[in-house]
Amino acid sequence: MDPSLYYNPASQLVPVRTPLRTLTPGTVIELHGRIHNTKRFAINLETKDGDIALHINPRFDCNHVVLNSFRGGKWEMEEHAPLTIAQGQDFSCMILVEKMEYKMAFNGQHLTSFKHRILFSLVDVLTAKSGITIQKVEQKPPVDVTPSMQIARSMRPRVAPAMPIGGGMPPQPTMPVRPSSAQEPSFNPPTPFCCQLAQGCYPGLLIYISGRPYAEPDRFNVDLTCGPHAVPGSPVAFHWNPRFHEKSVVRNSFLDEGWGVEEREGRGFPYEAGVHFDMIIQVLHDRINVAVNGQHYAEFRHRLQPISQITHLRIEGDVAIASVRFQ
Structure with a gap:
């Protein structure tokens, strides 16, 4: 049996409220929909207390994406990311849960990361609001980290050796090389x-x-x-x-x-x-x-x-x- 939590709202206009299983590192949430002629829309990961652990808010009137959290009745500090989607088009949004942060992608392209401000284990619902149609929401467990996004839990940044102060960076010891015949991203x-x-x-x-x-x-x-x-x-x-x-x-x-x-x-x-x-x-x-x-x-x-x-x-x-x- 497929352990994924799958929700097909039959192309439901927002607002949409989709229950989620408990999030753990490696969980992927995938959402597919269509953007209408709207100035803004929002995708939220919410807790039962009404807090928002992750607020993804594409703003076409400002040409950027706002990331934020909502806790105790108040919005917290905004973070911004580039706007990579367009009005009047289909889109996909992927959210990868990691131990220290969420990673997000639109249409298979990495958008940004957002460090946890609220425990991800408290999240129990995904909501979507304003100006989009939702076609599918799917929650995938850690055993199936999405290959289409090419994000692996093992691919976390590592601290590199310090660089010398000289004229530049002299050649360093060899490292694993990633050959690619098709030049995959x-x-x-x-x-x-x-x-x-x-x-x-x-x-x-x-x-x-x-x-x-x-x-x-x-x-x-x-x-x-x-x-x-x-x-x-x-x-x-x-x-x-x-x-x-x-x-x-x-x-x-x-x-x-x-x-x-x-x-x-x-x-x-x-x-x-x-x-x-x-x-x-x-x-x-x-x-x-x-x-x-x-x-x-x-x-x-x-x-x-x-x-x-x-x-x-x-x-x-x-x-x-x-x-x-x-x-």
């Missing part, structure tokens, strides 16, 4: 992370990285490398190194067993401790462009040619990775 992989570029490096390649620096970060780095660093001295064609204490993003390359000249120009410092970010790496014929949170930040002229020598993406340091996608 990776959701919530552990840090450090290393991924082979399935189609190689070429002009037009786009790499989308979402994540969150640790609460007290020193630095992290995103590298395009010639190999997975299994051999000391492996070239790093592009080194992106946000340094929080310096409030600077250092760009560099590691070629011929030495670091090159650092580049630091940029408008402000685009990262905040503990705050979600989205960045895009665009590979062109002569350079790499990088945007953070929708704003162009820097370009880096290729120092290694041909760029087809670049084979891997590597991320390490004081950052929790939410997703890595390729286009």
Whole structure:
């Protein structure tokens, strides 16, 4: 017998109130529906006392998603995430319960995380309100963590080794490499992370990285490398190194067993401790462009040619990775 708790409201207009089994780490709640021409809607995980442990509130009039909790008759501090869904379209929402936080995804794409403020074991009902039609609600137990979202309970961020203060991050000992012939996206992989570029490096390649620096970060780095660093001295064609204490993003390359000249120009410092970010790496014929949170930040002229020598993406340091996608 399928242990999932399945609820099909026959395309019921909200409000919807669906009872839930006791939540435990690894539980997944999946909701499918359609968004109407509404300014806002809400999906809540509530307790029998009327508190809201998790409030997911997409706001099309503000172009972001508000996350919050409601306790003792009062709303608590809001958190914001990017809006990735649209009015007039079908959507899916997945909520993964973890020991310290919820993880959420819309349409199979990681949205954000929300640390527990109210014990998840007290949650007994899911509600949905305002401007959507609900087609299905399903609660899956920990034995069936959804593969479509590619979130595993074992894929929690790990503290990476500290980075040296020198010109950059020298090659480190090897780590497990995640080859992918179809370049599948990776959701919530552990840090450090290393991924082979399935189609190689070429002009037009786009790499989308979402994540969150640790609460007290020193630095992290995103590298395009010639190999997975299994051999000391492996070239790093592009080194992106946000340094929080310096409030600077250092760009560099590691070629011929030495670091090159650092580049630091940029408008402000685009990262905040503990705050979600989205960045895009665009590979062109002569350079790499990088945007953070929708704003162009820097370009880096290729120092290694041909760029087809670049084979891997590597991320390490004081950052929790939410997703890595390729286009």
